Every structure is written in structure tokens, then in C-alpha cells.
Amino acid sequence: MSCQKITVSTASASSTGYAVLIEDSSYPWEYLSKLHEKFRKEKKQVALITDSNMKRCYKAALDELRDEGWPILAIAAGEGHKNAATKEKIETFLFKNKITRSSTVVALGGGVVGDLVGFVAATFMRGISWQSLPSSIVAMVDASIGGKTGIDTPFGKNLVGSFHNPKEVYISLALLSTLREKEYRNGFAEVAKHALIADRALYQFLKKNIENIQRRDMKTLQAIVRKNVLIKKNVVTEDERESGLRRILNFGHTVGHGLEWLSAFKLSHGEAVSIGMAAEAYFSYKLGLLSHADFQRIVELLSCLGLRASMPAWSHGKIPEPYKACLLDKKASASVFCFSAIQSIGRMHAAGGEYLLHLERRQFLLLMRDFCGQLPFAKT
Ligand SMILES: NC(=O)c1ccc[n+]([C@@H]2O[C@H](COP(=O)([O-])OP(=O)(O)OC[C@H]3O[C@@H](n4cnc5c(N)ncnc54)[C@H](O)[C@@H]3O)[C@@H](O)[C@H]2O)c1
Incomplete structure (x- = not known):
């Protein structure tokens, strides 16, 4: 049982860079509870975006987080939904939940959720902060690091996007137990x-x-x-x-x-x-x-x-x-x-x-x- 920390510093990340935390045995629910509490004290609004598969696998935990006050949106899972329509759905959800420039949006899911949420965060009110909780191997080892965000278009994959680093990446390896x-x-x-x-x-x-x-x-x-x-x-x-x-x-x-x-x-x-x-x-x-x-x-x-x-x-x-x-x-x-x-x-x-x-x-x-x-x- 241990948590390892790696700091990623790039020219565009803040001077201290952003932390990648790797947690081997616990699920991210406690981390999310604490995050919500922290933002509540700072009077900042947060929102959590995940996908339908994650919702199915972790329904009880997500219901508890919702009861604690997290606004949660589960988008339809899969690459076919990494598009402008889903981006708009997320934006509508953020507006309805009074997300402002000082807010943070959290991505819990595979590379699709991460790319979408990162891209929404890059453009929503000209840029808000976001945190990444990757849940697939691809997202943990690749998509969540480096700040590339984006969506697919009918003309090709990842053709519209932006570079927007997350504020923190929290990798809970325990989530891999439900990955097909x-x-x-x-x-x-x-x-x-x-x-x-x-x-x-x-x-x-x-x-x-x-x-x-x-x-x-x-x-x-x-x-x-x-x-x-x-x-x-x-x-x-x-x-x-x-x-x-x-x-x-x-x-x-x-x-x-x-x-x-x-x-x-x-x-x-x-x-x-x-x-x-x-x-x-x-x-x-x-x-x-x-x-x-x-x-x-x-x-x-x-x-x-x-x-x-x-x-x-x-x-x-x-x-x-x-x-x-x-x-x-x-x-x-x-x-x-x-x-x-x-x-x-x-x-x-x-x-x-x-x-x-x-x-x-x-x-x-x-x-x-x-x-x-x-x-x-x-x-x-
Ligand atoms: N931004 C980058 O630098 C970067 C790098 C590599 C890949 N990507 C992008 O990432 C995407 C691929 O990532 P992916 O393979 O994670 O795709 P994905 O997000 O579609 O996840 C794959 C499937 O696994 C499910 N899933 C994810 N985590 C789960 C879990 N813990 N338990 C149960 N089900 C789970 C998802 O619902 C989905 O059905 C592509 O869109 C690709 O373009 C981005």
C-alpha cells in the first residue's frame, strides 16, 4: 500500500508543474471526498465527469459522492462519443451547475473522458482548471500526461483540440480491476x-x-x-x-x-x-x-x-x-x-x-x- 508522486514540469504548466500521484491499492473515493471538502471550504464549485461504464461499475461509490454534493455527469462511453456533441453536453452540464472560471472539473475515466474534459476545460470561459483520474491503462500511462486534449471530427481523429495541462493527475490502480x-x-x-x-x-x-x-x-x-x-x-x-x-x-x-x-x-x-x-x-x-x-x-x-x-x-x-x-x-x-x-x-x-x-x-x-x-x- 503506497502512493508515489512524480512531478511533471513544462513551460506552460505552473512554475511548480503538476503532480502525478500513483496509488496502488485504494479506490479514488476518499481522494474525491477530500477534494470536494477542500473546494467547498474555498467556496469553489466542482463537477465530475465520467462515462456510462464507470457509472455501471462504481454506482454505489458515485451515488455516495453525489450525496456529498458532487455534481456528476456520466457521458456515453466509447470513442464514438468523443465529439463536439458530447463536448456541448458537458458544457451545458457545467453551466447548469454554475461552474465559473475559478471552478475545477474532474475527469474520471479512460482516455476518451480525459481528452474531452481536458478540451472542455481548455475552452470553457476561456479556460478553467481540471484534474484527471485516469481509469484505463491507456489513460494512466499515456493520455493523462502531457496536456494534449481534443475531440474527433468526421474528418479524422483528434483533429480539433488544445494543449491544456491538468492541475493534478491521480492514478488509482485499483480501478483497473473492472477494466475489460x-x-x-x-x-x-x-x-x-x-x-x-x-x-x-x-x-x-x-x-x-x-x-x-x-x-x-x-x-x-x-x-x-x-x-x-x-x-x-x-x-x-x-x-x-x-x-x-x-x-x-x-x-x-x-x-x-x-x-x-x-x-x-x-x-x-x-x-x-x-x-x-x-x-x-x-x-x-x-x-x-x-x-x-x-x-x-x-x-x-x-x-x-x-x-x-x-x-x-x-x-x-x-x-x-x-x-x-x-x-x-x-x-x-x-x-x-x-x-x-x-x-x-x-x-x-x-x-x-x-x-x-x-x-x-x-x-x-x-x-x-x-x-x-x-x-x-x-x-x-
Ligand atoms: N491526450 C493524449 O495524449 C492521448 C494519448 C493516448 C490516447 N489518447 C486518447 O485516449 C483514447 C483511448 O483511451 P482508452 O483506451 O482509455 O479509451 P476509453 O476511454 O474509451 O476507455 C476504453 C473503454 O474502457 C472503459 N473503461 C475505462 N476505464 C474503466 C474501468 N476502470 N473499469 C471499467 N471500464 C473502464 C471505457 O468506458 C471504455 O468503454 C483515444 O480517444 C485516444 O485518442 C489520448
């Missing part, structure tokens, strides 16, 4: 990404602890979440606005986002990023930047974590399509495919300080075709 197996497993795509881009020791730790990960061993999870928060913190501290180093966090995401879009979001983000990492690692190998042994190790790690490393069968015959889909990516330009190449496990390729490689359409299509031949299509 598929969501839990998919979250490890981001964990694997952090190991591959920045930390070979984490890669080795993951390989050694596959069984502990599968049975959600608390000590193992605490070590993994802590390490991931530190990795993300180091990257975003150095490059808050994604002009350089932060691009390495996009490893696997250019192909991944394209596949996610192409599957009409039937492929989850984690599944798509995992295939994307295998593909982009393969491109790196074919371009002479990564050894074949490390490429194989990457594919093996993804498989051990129960993640996909090959293209799904439905994408067969649609090879040019991922290319078009990848062009929807914010980093792509009209005809060039951009991605962050990997040099070895734990290290990304930087050419002249740039962590972005540009491939012409033809070169991308050849590499993609080759990748599909290298790793046969998965059945589903």
Missing part, C-alpha cells in the same frame, strides 16, 4: 511503445513479467505505470508542443491511425497501433535503420502481450487504402507519408535532430506490400 480484458490488453500497446521508443530495460521487464501482467499483479502494474509516466514526462518536458522529440510518441501511430480509420473504428486504437508499430518497425528495418533481430524481437513482444502484429485479413487487397488513410494524419502532407523510425529497441532514429522520416507514395506502397508478405494476414 480487451481494453486492458490493448492498453499495453502504448506501454510497449514507450519501451520500444525509450527504454530497453522496460522492454526486458515486460518480457520477464508477461504472466504477472496477464494476472494484473499490482506490484508489476505499479512498476509499469510509474516507468511509463516517467518516460512520457521526460519526452513532454523536453518538447511540450510536438515540434521535435515528442514525435517519437507517434511511433506506430501513422499506420495505426490509418488502419483504425479504414476499419471504421472496428479495430481498436491499441490493436491498430500495435500493427502500426510492427509495420513501422519493418519499414525501419527495410530502410537499413533497424536490425532484423530487433524487428523480430518487437513482433515477439507484441505477440506475447496478446497484441496484433500483422495486417487484418479484411485489409487484404486494400494496400493503397492505408496510404490514403494515413494521409488524414495531421503530420502528413499532400503526397508524403511521414513516420518516426526506430533504430534499436529503446532508441528512435533522428536524422539532423528530426524524428520524422518522409516516404514518397510509391516507396510507402512497396514497403507496405512487403510488410504484408513478411507477416501473413491475421484471420480476423
Whole structure:
């Protein structure tokens, strides 16, 4: 039973930065009660936004918080609701609950709730403070750190958003007990990404602890979440606005986002990023930047974590399509495919300080075709 604290300082965060608290065994209810009491004494209004799955899993605790005076809104769960309509719903709820510029809004949920609430907070009355209580692996190790907020649009994912750091992040690992197996497993795509881009020791730790990960061993999870928060913190501290180093966090995401879009979001983000990492690692190998042994190790790690490393069968015959889909990516330009190449496990390729490689359409299509031949299509 312990709580660890990591401080994230960036140019735009306050001079003291913001704290990320990692609590291994208790649920966040006491923390939320105390928070409400603190704001009540300061005569400041607060509101809590969560989603329908969290409400179902933690109904009794949330009812108690509501009885204590927390205004609580549970938005419909899922990526399909990370949009302008839900943003407006949250804003209406905040207005009705007399949220003002001195108020704080709290996000309790996965990356969808965090991205939405952070974005609402960034623009509501030109910016109010918010706190993040991430409840999924993705949100704990990735989405809650770094201040990126936003929503999806019919034109692509995360295309409207803002940078707005939370005031505090409180990670309660106990919440992971109710996360569905598929969501839990998919979250490890981001964990694997952090190991591959920045930390070979984490890669080795993951390989050694596959069984502990599968049975959600608390000590193992605490070590993994802590390490991931530190990795993300180091990257975003150095490059808050994604002009350089932060691009390495996009490893696997250019192909991944394209596949996610192409599957009409039937492929989850984690599944798509995992295939994307295998593909982009393969491109790196074919371009002479990564050894074949490390490429194989990457594919093996993804498989051990129960993640996909090959293209799904439905994408067969649609090879040019991922290319078009990848062009929807914010980093792509009209005809060039951009991605962050990997040099070895734990290290990304930087050419002249740039962590972005540009491939012409033809070169991308050849590499993609080759990748599909290298790793046969998965059945589903
Ligand atoms: N801002 C960033 O830097 C950043 C980084 C990575 C991902 N993201 C975003 O995060 C989102 C993906 O995050 P996600 O995978 O958490 O998605 P999510 O919020 O949709 O959560 C996944 C599912 O798990 C459920 N869930 C979450 N926590 C639970 C718990 N403790 N118990 C039971 N059910 C729970 C949710 O209701 C949902 O159905 C994407 O929208 C992605 O764009 C943002």
C-alpha cells in the first residue's frame, strides 16, 4: 500500500508543474471526498465527469459522492462519443451547475473522458482548471500526461483540440480491476511503445513479467505505470508542443491511425497501433535503420502481450487504402507519408535532430506490400 508522486514540469504548466500521484491499492473515493471538502471550504464549485461504464461499475461509490454534493455527469462511453456533441453536453452540464472560471472539473475515466474534459476545460470561459483520474491503462500511462486534449471530427481523429495541462493527475490502480480484458490488453500497446521508443530495460521487464501482467499483479502494474509516466514526462518536458522529440510518441501511430480509420473504428486504437508499430518497425528495418533481430524481437513482444502484429485479413487487397488513410494524419502532407523510425529497441532514429522520416507514395506502397508478405494476414 503506497502512493508515489512524480512531478511533471513544462513551460506552460505552473512554475511548480503538476503532480502525478500513483496509488496502488485504494479506490479514488476518499481522494474525491477530500477534494470536494477542500473546494467547498474555498467556496469553489466542482463537477465530475465520467462515462456510462464507470457509472455501471462504481454506482454505489458515485451515488455516495453525489450525496456529498458532487455534481456528476456520466457521458456515453466509447470513442464514438468523443465529439463536439458530447463536448456541448458537458458544457451545458457545467453551466447548469454554475461552474465559473475559478471552478475545477474532474475527469474520471479512460482516455476518451480525459481528452474531452481536458478540451472542455481548455475552452470553457476561456479556460478553467481540471484534474484527471485516469481509469484505463491507456489513460494512466499515456493520455493523462502531457496536456494534449481534443475531440474527433468526421474528418479524422483528434483533429480539433488544445494543449491544456491538468492541475493534478491521480492514478488509482485499483480501478483497473473492472477494466475489460480487451481494453486492458490493448492498453499495453502504448506501454510497449514507450519501451520500444525509450527504454530497453522496460522492454526486458515486460518480457520477464508477461504472466504477472496477464494476472494484473499490482506490484508489476505499479512498476509499469510509474516507468511509463516517467518516460512520457521526460519526452513532454523536453518538447511540450510536438515540434521535435515528442514525435517519437507517434511511433506506430501513422499506420495505426490509418488502419483504425479504414476499419471504421472496428479495430481498436491499441490493436491498430500495435500493427502500426510492427509495420513501422519493418519499414525501419527495410530502410537499413533497424536490425532484423530487433524487428523480430518487437513482433515477439507484441505477440506475447496478446497484441496484433500483422495486417487484418479484411485489409487484404486494400494496400493503397492505408496510404490514403494515413494521409488524414495531421503530420502528413499532400503526397508524403511521414513516420518516426526506430533504430534499436529503446532508441528512435533522428536524422539532423528530426524524428520524422518522409516516404514518397510509391516507396510507402512497396514497403507496405512487403510488410504484408513478411507477416501473413491475421484471420480476423
Ligand atoms: N491526450 C493524449 O495524449 C492521448 C494519448 C493516448 C490516447 N489518447 C486518447 O485516449 C483514447 C483511448 O483511451 P482508452 O483506451 O482509455 O479509451 P476509453 O476511454 O474509451 O476507455 C476504453 C473503454 O474502457 C472503459 N473503461 C475505462 N476505464 C474503466 C474501468 N476502470 N473499469 C471499467 N471500464 C473502464 C471505457 O468506458 C471504455 O468503454 C483515444 O480517444 C485516444 O485518442 C489520448
